[in-house]
Amino acid sequence: MTIERLKELEQEALQTPGLPYIKLPEPNEKYHHLLMLLCKEMNPNFVVELGSYIGTSTRYMAKFAKKVLSVDNHTSANTAEWLERSPVFSNITHVKTDVLLAEKYITEPIDLLFIDNLHTYDHTIGQY
Numbered sequence: 001m002t003i004e005r006l007k008e009l010e011q012e013a014l015q016t017p018g019l020p021y022i023k024l025p026e027p028n029e030k031y032h033h034l035l036m037l038l039c040k041e042m043n044p045n046f047v048v049e050l051g052s053y054i055g056t057s058t059r060y061m062a063k064f065a066k067k068v069l070s071v072d073n074h075t076s077a078n079t080a081e082w083l084e085r086s087p088v089f090s091n092i093t094h095v096k097t098d099v100l101l102a103e104k105y106i107t108e109p110i111d112l113l114f115i116d117n118l119h120t121y122d123h124t125i126g127q128y
Contacts, residue, residue: 036061036063
């Protein structure tokens with residue numbers, strides 16, 4: 001994908017109103033919509049998200065990805081249950097573990113890797 005196409009997707013995300021299938025009161029809706037448009041454009045077979053917290057980004061990407069592996073060790077039990085029970089998002093597998101241990105759950109080539117861990121300097125550096 002070219003930088004120009006990514007900029008086009010960003011503009012589309014900024015101009016799109018709220019999405020009816022994911023109603024969450026949150027300030028990052030345009031950011032999440034951009035992730036969804038990226039998946040729509042790429043049509044990935046397998047997306048891996050490291051750091052999913054409550055699964056908002058996960059759900060947006062799952063709209064157009066065939067399979068999504070969501071990994072986070074801070075996720076509440078409700079998030080994992082909700083992600084896996086929802087018929088709308090039956091293509092999501094959530095694993096509650098440290099992202100450093102995610103490799104054993106990756107069983108096929110990754111088309112899109114989204115790293116969205118805790119956003120502190122020390123935590124991010126510690127992951128790499």
